[in-house]
Amino acid sequence: MFSLLCGFLCLCALGSGQPGSGQQGSADDGKRYICRAIPLSGDASCPVTLLPELNTGRQEEELRNTVMQLRETILQQKETISKQLGTINELTTKLSLCASATDDRKYDNGGSWGKEKQNTMGDVPRDPNDTIDSLGKTMQGLKDRLETLEQQQMRANISGTSFPSELRDLLQRRLGELEKQLLKKVSNLEEEKSMLSNATAAYRLKTESTLNALVERISELEKGGGDFKSPEQFKLSLPQRTNYLYGRITKSLPEMYAFTLCMWIKSSASPGIGTPFSYGVPGQANEIVLIEWGNNPIELLINDKVAQLPLEVRDGRWNHICISWTTRDGQWEAYQNGQKLGSGDNLAAWHPIKPGGVIILGQEQDVVGGRFDAGQAFVGELSQVNIWDRVLKPVEIQSMANCSSYIAGNIISWLASNVEVFGRGAFKRPLEMCQERLPNA
Numbered sequence: 001m002f003s004l005l006c007g008f009l010c011l012c013a014l015g016s017g018q019p020g021s022g023q024q025g026s027a028d029d030g031k032r033y034i035c036r037a038i039p040l041s042g043d044a045s046c047p048v049t050l051l052p053e054l055n056t057g058r059q060e061e062e063l064r065n066t067v068m069q070l071r072e073t074i075l076q077q078k079e080t081i082s083k084q085l086g087t088i089n090e091l092t093t094k095l096s097l098c099a100s101a102t103d104d105r106k107y108d109n110g111g112s113w114g115k116e117k118q119n120t121m122g123d124v125p126r127d128p129n130d131t132i133d134s135l136g137k138t139m140q141g142l143k144d145r146l147e148t149l150e151q152q153q154m155r156a157n158i159s160g161t162s163f164p165s166e167l168r169d170l171l172q173r174r175l176g177e178l179e180k181q182l183l184k185k186v187s188n189l190e191e192e193k194s195m196l197s198n199a200t201a202a203y204r205l206k207t208e209s210t211l212n213a214l215v216e217r218i219s220e221l222e223k224g225g226g227d228f229k230s231p232e233q234f235k236l237s238l239p240q241r242t243n244y245l246y247g248r249i250t251k252s253l254p255e256m257y258a259f260t261l262c263m264w265i266k267s268s269a270s271p272g273i274g275t276p277f278s279y280g281v282p283g284q285a286n287e288i289v290l291i292e293w294g295n296n297p298i299e300l301l302i303n304d305k306v307a308q309l310p311l312e313v314r315d316g317r318w319n320h321i322c323i324s325w326t327t328r329d330g331q332w333e334a335y336q337n338g339q340k341l342g343s344g345d346n347l348a349a350w351h352p353i354k355p356g357g358v359i360i361l362g363q364e365q366d367v368v369g370g371r372f373d374a375g376q377a378f379v380g381e382l383s384q385v386n387i388w389d390r391v392l393k394p395v396e397i398q399s400m401a402n403c404s405s406y407i408a409g410n411i412i413s414w415l416a417s418n419v420e421v422f423g424r425g426a427f428k429r430p431l432e433m434c435q436e437r438l439p440n441a
Contacts (some may be wrong), residue, residue, distance in 0.1 A: 087145065088171055095178050209410050231415045232406065235264075235383040235431045238362045241274065243372040245423035249359035251412055253279060253387070256353040258326040259411070260392040261290070262400065264437060267380025268316035271295050274378035275364040277385065281357035285365045288353065290323065293376050300325075300332065302348040309334040310342040318437035320401040324391040327351055333391075337439055338401030340394065359412070361385065361419070362426075383431050387412035403434035 236247045253259075267273040272293040279288040289301035298309045300323055311334055313319045322335040330349030334342045358365070361382055363372040386409030399405040408414070421428055 084171060088174060091145075091174060091178060095181065213408060213410060213413055231417070232384055232408070232413075233431045234416055234428050235381045236361060236419060236421065237381050237427045237429055238378055240425055241269065241374055241377045241379045242423065242425075243363065243374040243377060245377070245426040246363040246372070247361035247382070247426065248369075248420045248422065249361070249385075249412060250418050250420060252356055252358065253353060253411060254389070255355045256389045256411070257328075258324075258389065258391050259288075259353060260322060260324040260388045260390065260397075261288075261385075262320070262322040262387075262392075262397070262409075263385040264318055264320050264383040265313055265380065266316070266318045266382075267378070268314060269379035270314065273298075273314055273380060274362070275376050276361065276378045276380075276382055278360050278363065278365050279357050280360075280365040280368040281354040282368055284354065285367055287357055289364060291364055291376060300334075300347070302330075302353075303351045305330075305348040305351075307332055307344055307347045311336050317439060318432075319439070320437075322392065322397045322401075326391055327353075335394075335397050335401070338398040384414045385412070386414055403438065406434075 238245050238247070261277065263276065265273075265276055267276075272295070274293065275289065275291040277288070277290040278286075281287045284303060286301045286304045290298065291301065292298040292314075296308075298311045298313070300307045300309055302325060309323065311321055313321065313336070320335075320337050323332065324335075325332045325347065327348070327350050329345045330347040330351075331345045332343060332347050333340060358369040360369070360372075362378040364376040365371065366373065384406070386407070388409050389411050392407075396407060400407055412418070416428060419428065
């Protein structure tokens with residue numbers, strides 16, 4: 001019964017919604033009506049709910065525009081990703097070339113940068129200063145590229161394109177690693193430059209010293225060495241124990257951290273041969289002293305510190321002696337006729353030999369260059385007194401002691417022009433042949 005009543009009400013609503021004329025029907029063609037059930041106690045006026053008009057063409061157009069916008073966004077994102085990947089590949093290649101440019105660098109025979117090697121980073125120079133400048137420019141260029149990429153990201157964000165966070169993080173990590181490696185390479189190049197500069201300075205000083213010694217020797221040879229066969233073939237003779245007979249070296253010593261003193265010595269004085277060698281500086285008259293006085297053994301004094309040497313030279317024959325010393329732990333060694341007879345340490349350890357002093361042969365200095373004591377004077381003959389600023393090798397000392405070779409000192413060399421003689425009775429005389437000075441001659 002209820003269902004029939006509902007159906008009747010729907011028919012009523014449909015009947016009352018029919019148009020009254022043709023025009024009215026044409027006007028309502030675009031509208032539709034819906035029927036619904038109402039209870040018996042409800043309003044029977046058959047209320048009608050109109051549905052909105054459906055515009056199919058407009059929805060299709062909106063969907064088409066959305067699809068086109070999504071496609072354009074995807075294309076822009078793809079293009080951006082391609083650019084970033086290209087940039088990463090380019091930076092990776094640049095880093096590899098940078099490493100190759102440093103690893104392949106080598107020196108030519110003259111110690112300069114190799115020029116036959118092609119540059120692996122375009123115009124990167126081979127000089128360390130230019131290389132550092134070029135790496136700096138490369139670093140600045142990479143930073144500019146990063147700023148450009150960030151600007152591209154900002155433009156992409158404004159246009160609605162999301163920049164991939166993974167790619168951005170990868171790029172930043174790569175750039176950070178590249179920057180660290182470039183800074184490390186710059187630091188290595190600066191260290192190499194400093195080492196090269198130090199090595200060049202040391203080589204230049206050594207070359208200048210060698211050239212000066214060579215010039216002096218050539219000059220002596222040109223002069224003919226006076227009455228001597230060669231400039232070093234002479235001896236200093238001090239026959240009496242007085243305080244006014246001595247020889248003086250015209251040159252002084254530089255600051256030294258090691259030295260070797262060698263000489264040929266002949267004496268039969270007793271008691272003690274005296275002082276064959278002394279070097280005094282302002283404030284310290286006993287900077288370097290070699291002395292034997294009384295019945296004491298030969299002593300080596302450095303900065304007034306004493307070490308006793310196991311040398312015996314009071315046999316009236318020629319003896320070749322060498323004493324080496326280094327400031328490192330105050331280590332010393334003593335040689336006689338090519339044989340090492342003793343060594344020790346803690347002799348004026350870490351004390352540098354002071355420069356600008358006076359070298360006296362045959363007297364001990366109480367003040368720099370004077371105030372000699374006759375009781376400490378040397379009696380005998382000296383020859384080929386040479387000084388080096390390094391510890392000589394045993395084979396070098398042996399070669400001089402057995403007359404295999406003659407090595408002039410690079411600091412003080414035994415030349416007639418370098419030795420002044422003072423006191424009546426002191427002479428410079430021709431030296432016997434080396435073989436005649438050997439102990440078994």
